[in-house]
Amino acid sequence: MAAYGPEQRALFEGEATKLYEEILTAGSIAGDDPRVVEGGQYAAAFALLQELNLLQLDEETGAWVPEDPSSIQGRVVTPLSLEGAKLLDESTQWAQAFGQLSQAWRRSPQASDRGPFTYLRQNAIEPFLAGLVAECEEEMLTAQPQTGRDARKLAQAALRDIVLLERGAKMRTLYQHSARRSTVTHKYVAAVTERGAEVRTLDEFFNRMIVIDRRVAVIPNQEDLSVAVAIREPSVVAYLVDIFERSWERARPFTNRETTMMKDIAAEQRAMTMRMLIEGHSDPVSSKRLGVSPRTYAGYVADLKAEYDAETRFQLGYAMGQQGVSGREATDDEPSDDSTTEPSDG
Numbered sequence: 001m002a003a004y005g006p007e008q009r010a011l012f013e014g015e016a017t018k019l020y021e022e023i024l025t026a027g028s029i030a031g032d033d034p035r036v037v038e039g040g041q042y043a044a045a046f047a048l049l050q051e052l053n054l055l056q057l058d059e060e061t062g063a064w065v066p067e068d069p070s071s072i073q074g075r076v077v078t079p080l081s082l083e084g085a086k087l088l089d090e091s092t093q094w095a096q097a098f099g100q101l102s103q104a105w106r107r108s109p110q111a112s113d114r115g116p117f118t119y120l121r122q123n124a125i126e127p128f129l130a131g132l133v134a135e136c137e138e139e140m141l142t143a144q145p146q147t148g149r150d151a152r153k154l155a156q157a158a159l160r161d162i163v164l165l166e167r168g169a170k171m172r173t174l175y176q177h178s179a180r181r182s183t184v185t186h187k188y189v190a191a192v193t194e195r196g197a198e199v200r201t202l203d204e205f206f207n208r209m210i211v212i213d214r215r216v217a218v219i220p221n222q223e224d225l226s227v228a229v230a231i232r233e234p235s236v237v238a239y240l241v242d243i244f245e246r247s248w249e250r251a252r253p254f255t256n257r258e259t260t261m262m263k264d265i266a267a268e269q270r271a272m273t274m275r276m277l278i279e280g281h282s283d284p285v286s287s288k289r290l291g292v293s294p295r296t297y298a299g300y301v302a303d304l305k306a307e308y309d310a311e312t313r314f315q316l317g318y319a320m321g322q323q324g325v326s327g328r329e330a331t332d333d334e335p336s337d338d339s340t341t342e343p344s345d346g
Helices: 005-027 043-051 070-107 109-113 121-132 151-166 177-181 183-192 234-250 260-277 284-288 294-307 313-322
Strands: 053-059 065-066 117-119 139-144 170-176 196-202 210-211 218-219 228-230
Touching: 005 043, 005 065, 043 053, 070 121, 070 151, 070 183, 070 218, 121 151, 121 210, 121 218, 121 228, 139 234, 151 183, 170 177, 170 183, 170 234, 177 183, 183 196, 183 218, 196 234, 196 284, 210 234, 218 234, 218 260, 228 234, 260 284, 260 313, 284 294, 294 313
Parallel strands: 139 170, 170 196
Antiparallel strands: 053 065, 117 228, 139 210, 210 218, 218 228
16 A cells, blocks of 8 residues: 555545545445546545545446555554654664764873863754753753744654653753643643653743753853853853753642642742732733733733732832832742642653
């Protein structure tokens, strides 16, 4: 049977399925039906159904009758699954081969000559990260400060990270609380936690970071966000890992959605909004720190105005000052017992 790709599947899901259902209702279809002859509305769909053997010619009547799809499915799906497994295995073999070269490079004089910092620009960033993840042996730590990540790139990251997890490496990821409202992020988290990854969220803003096996860290360049910096200096990497660990201890499991914990998260976001107002940050800066859109941040401020019976931000600031509000009251307390519950493997 011929190989089938996205174009054939689109035709199959659309016109071919509709035609098949119509034939099922009628019991059969004549080969000279105007809808399926050359140039007809369903000519391509009819040809595909014939090719898939979902329609068989009745020699006695000369009509085409439908066949059970379950008896045909394996002939299409199984070769695709086998091909996918072969490609995955081949990609793993390539990753291991490049991993050996990378180890040789790190031992070479050339690596020392270039120093512990490598600056990566634009299109060079993603391939470099893909290579690092492919050679990860023990653990990957990632910090993703904001939602709004491209759905296509997040899907690619899921496939890459699943391969990492399935070969036995560990993975821990930090998001901001706002990531809990992202549908695509929920799908990504479900896919990786099912395979053993741990994901938590935090109220505060932090910079993007990836650490591989506690030997290489990748962070954005402070002056130009289109440039990333790969760091191999052990003391600097250890410092960044320590920052991650401190944040991890304060963060809350993504998969834990108990009522008490969700209330705690809402209180933390409210307190963060207060701090942004008290410190005088602009709306764009404040919304970025919370990982939300400016409109959502404006909604947080409006809720505080209503709570403190204030019409302007000046009045709101004055009212909070009169009551001695600092925006840190909700975060100074120790987290409740249920807020530290580890996520399940599912």
